[in-house]
Amino acid sequence: MYTIKEVSEKTGVSEHTLRFWAKSGFFPFVKRNQNNIRQFSEDDLGWVRIVQCLRKVGIENKSIKRYIDLCIMGDSTIQERYEIIKTTKEKARKQMEDLKHQLDMLEYKEQFYQNLIKNNLKDSWNPMNKMKENLNCAI
Amino acid sequence: MYTIKEVSEKTGVSEHTLRFWAKSGFFPFVKRNQNNIRQFSEDDLGWVRIVQCLRKVGIENKSIKRYIDLCIMGDSTIQERYEIIKTTKEKARKQMEDLKHQLDMLEYKEQFYQNLIKNNLKDSWNPMNKMKENLNCAI
DNA sequence: TATTATATTAGAGTTACTATCAGTCAAGTA
DNA sequence: TACTTGACTGATAGTAACTCTAATATAATA
Numbered sequence: 300m301y302t303i304k305e306v307s308e309k310t311g312v313s314e315h316t317l318r319f320w321a322k323s324g325f326f327p328f329v330k331r332n333q334n335n336i337r338q339f340s341e342d343d344l345g346w347v348r349i350v351q352c353l354r355k356v357g358i359e360n361k362s363i364k365r366y367i368d369l370c371i372m373g374d375s376t377i378q379e380r381y382e383i384i385k386t387t388k389e390k391a392r393k394q395m396e397d398l399k400h401q402l403d404m405l406e407y408k409e410q411f412y413q414n415l416i417k418n419n420l421k422d423s424w425n426p427m428n429k430m431k432e433n434l435n436c437a438i
Numbered sequence: 439m440y441t442i443k444e445v446s447e448k449t450g451v452s453e454h455t456l457r458f459w460a461k462s463g464f465f466p467f468v469k470r471n472q473n474n475i476r477q478f479s480e481d482d483l484g485w486v487r488i489v490q491c492l493r494k495v496g497i498e499n500k501s502i503k504r505y506i507d508l509c510i511m512g513d514s515t516i517q518e519r520y521e522i523i524k525t526t527k528e529k530a531r532k533q534m535e536d537l538k539h540q541l542d543m544l545e546y547k548e549q550f551y552q553n554l555i556k557n558n559l560k561d562s563w564n565p566m567n568k569m570k571e572n573l574n575c576a577i
Numbered sequence: 578t579a580t581t582a583t584a585t586t587a588g589a590g591t592t593a594c595t596a597t598c599a600g601t602c603a604a605g606t607a
Numbered sequence: 608t609a610c611t612t613g614a615c616t617g618a619t620a621g622t623a624a625c626t627c628t629a630a631t632a633t634a635a636t637a
Contacts, residue, residue, distance in 0.1 A: 303614075315595060318615090323593095334603055336614055349547070352540045360593070381551035388544040395537050398530060401491045405527040408488070412520035443583070454626060457585085462624095473633060475584055499624070 301339040310347050317347070323360055325350050325367055356391045440478040449486050456486070462499055464489050464506055495530045 307314045321329065321337070329343050339347070346367075353363050366383055369376040446453045460468065460476070468482050478486070485506075492502050505522055508515040 313595080314614090316593090319594065331615095334614080335616095336603090349543070352543050354593090355536065355540050356544070377551060377554055381548070381555060384544055384547045384551060388541065388548055391537060391541045391544055395534065395541065397494065398534050398537065401494050402527065402530045402534065404488075404491045405495070405523055405530055408523045409520070409527055412516060412523060415516055416520060441583080452626080453584090455624085458625065473584080475633090493624090 301344065303337050303339070306339045306344060306347060309344065310351055312347065312351055320347075320350060324364055327367065327371060353387065356387055356394065358387060358390075440483065442476050442478070445478045445483060445486060448483065449490055451486065451490055459486075459489060463503055464499075466506065466510060492526060495526055495533065497526060497529075 301309070303314050303317055306312070307317060312320075320326065326339075326343055326346050328340075328346070330338050330340070332338055350363055350367075353366070354360075362383075366380065369380050369383075440448065442453050442456055445451070445456060451459075459465065465478075465482055465485055467479075467485070469477050469479075471477055489502055489506075492505070493499075501522075505519065508519050508522075
């Protein structure tokens, strides 16, 4: 059993956000002790991790709540939950692709600046200066 | 020269967001025609794309503004701009890694539900049912 | 000439936190 | 017994980055 602090440390989700999520109905099975303190079980930790995963892929809280509610409803909703996961996975895959493009662009920019710096120091009248002049345009 | 609509279509950034970014000072060189309509040049399009790239990697608008301002200031800021791009690239690389973990988790979940569905339909008293019972816990 | 399309602006609304405050409660320590 | 610590509650305000709405203007088209 884990306190909210331990869950925060284990998952990297702030205590604030965990309470916010709890209030949003994301952890319906978390028990309290006699002092009203939340006691997260290993399974509850699993819920935290899946919520965290869905959020990181950009699923909005309303949709996460829907998924949680389906889980609570039991076996009859397995198909729908499967579809949600499949769609989310596809979304994550597209994000990976997109992020790869951004990484490529940043690598290109890095090279661009690296050349600029190298040539600026060594040689002030080489062809790179054409680029230099256009710097404000090309960023 | 492109209208805001054309830029939106070319880049996938909404007209709304483009105006918001413009207002934030991200496109200082965009000219207007006699009717006060924005006319994006090919170079301006380049600015849109780099801003889009930085946003997609999660760089906050305040930092983007800083980068834009450095660009305007000219050659003396090349080193600092280079550092920003390098740091951003590193950030993007870390995001890729993290997203890969989320993708792995979603793939695992997909398999989990797939097995559940397959076994539920074919055989109601196999070992998978243990998992089924724990579904609400394991999500 | 009337309508439609596209553009502009200011400003309100939204999401998902994030932070702060005020106050309660219980457990452990000096 | 007083004090500190950690957790809880609720309310409220602030923030980032959009996102949407409304009011208005111009230009092209029927």
